[in-house]
Amino acid sequence: MLGVNVKTNNYNKPWLDNAIKRNDIIKIATEPTYNNLYRINNITGENELSGFGREFEYLRSYGYTYDPVTKSMIK
Template structure:
């Protein structure tokens, strides 16, 4: 965690200073009302952190709304709660900067903790890739980067349970 905090501290030097609350998406074991586009029922597991990945427009935006849409840089565990990346908007400068300074360190914590990782949005090519409007090239979406990063770290997609698992 110290390494992550040091990365976050150094990364903040290149972005505007913002007040960042300590967010916690714990809901005391309560199942969420929202059903994901993959058909998942979202209920946290006592004693574990449940990380949820998906596209903002299809799923995670609605999940964040139900959880109170807390913006935070607290990448720590959520014992019996949900973990979604939801940093203050001011920290986003470019996809590359955001990935290196926030998204990748957040996922590294997910991997290190051994979180339960639920996939809210089906990882189809339509959700994993997009056309870059400036270059015309096909590139990974944010969700696509997360999905591929987990695969590069030994995870496999369990299509039946809609989870990323380490065999």
């Protein structure tokens, strides 16, 4: 699962699951860097995946990789 974020689970995950099933190329507007894949949890002070980071890792778990030339996640 992508995490506890309701928006991610209700909207983004089903969209990603459908794209994965079709082996879609997924364009992303944000370059995946450490600073936008992770964030500091204000309660625990621990580093954790951001919403974007969870989606990025979810795609990677299904065999997608980031192509910096096309700014796309491809299988």
